[in-house]
Amino acid sequence: MNLPTPDFIPFSRPVLGPEEEAAVLEVMRSGWLTTGKVTAAFEAEFAAYCAVPHALAVNSATAGLHLALEALGVGPGDRCAVPDYTFTATAEVVRYLGADPVFIDCRSDSANLDLDQLERVLETQKIKVVLPVHVAGEPVEWERLARLRDKFGFRIVEDAAHVFPTAGPDGLWGTLGDIGVYSFYANKNMTTGEGGMTVTRHEALARRMKVMRLHGMDRDAFSRYTARAASWEYAVVAPGYKYNMTDLASAIGRVQLTRAEGFWRSRQGLVRHYLDRLAAAPGLELPRWRDDHAWHIFSVLLPPYRDRNTFIEGLSGAGIGTSVHYIPLHRMPYWKDRYGLEPGNFPEAEARYQRTVSLPLYPTLPPEAVDRVCDQVVALLEDP
């Protein structure tokens, strides 16, 4: 076993400093820990940053995706199109509501959804919601997806877990669908430890998500029946969930939001460095540069004749942390067995999975560490 050495380069590392510490301490000393005015301020600042009217803080992106589909009325008998090449959260929320995911392969030149295949599915099946994922931070082909939506009439919930804070011509990625959901999980582009944010331009969807986020409690519904509601009065209008964000987490989030653009610029710089250094690596396929790529993850594709797992062991032996994004859902026992998924139905996702390795990337990764990773990658590839 390779134990981490002092000069171990982790795959990921959150960047938290004295400002976050002070903000958390202030909440701890305030006497109010859970959802309160700090969360309200975080939501208002996040909504302003994204230029959307509604932002709702939640305790994970998974919770946010669940709320989004619930608000859109997804239920038993409905179908939602999800990528095969994603984290299981994107698909599991469809099952939470008793609906069924329809799995779409990725493109041959990108880990994002293959819209040709999506279109073929839309021609034969009624799809209620499409959940595109901006995988690794690479924006999906929005114009074409929007044209398909106009033709077939589905709703869009953007799984924007990886794409904060970059924008396309029409606004921030994650704000263009009916609802978008960001993740603030520990390794994401900004973090609250665990957490997420749903954003929408639709008042009614925001209202429903707000009620369902906290036990189905609706103070406005109560006020409808009484002239004046006291601070302790509320009405329960549905069996809701417990998905609210604490003020402790929001305090971290408010600071991280002010740093998010800087974090992204640092990621961009490190990716440029990787791309320069690895341009001549034999047989290696590199991700394409895009100005609006959020670079949550930097994955490379090994030459097909190299064994990915041996390669990962080689990096690990040199004190370099890596990961694999993703083991496609068709390989997961639950999805495979329930929906009869076979690798042959997802040739692009399967091929990508066999070849992919994600290299260390986080804002404070020193450029010398990138050099060390690149030297090791090249040495392993040159080793016959």
Ligand SMILES: Cc1ncc(COP(=O)(O)O)c(C=O)c1O
């Ligand atoms: C693509 C994608 N969607 C959703 C999630 C779920 O995010 P969270 O951990 O905040 O629930 C993740 C988490 O890693 C993810 O990578």
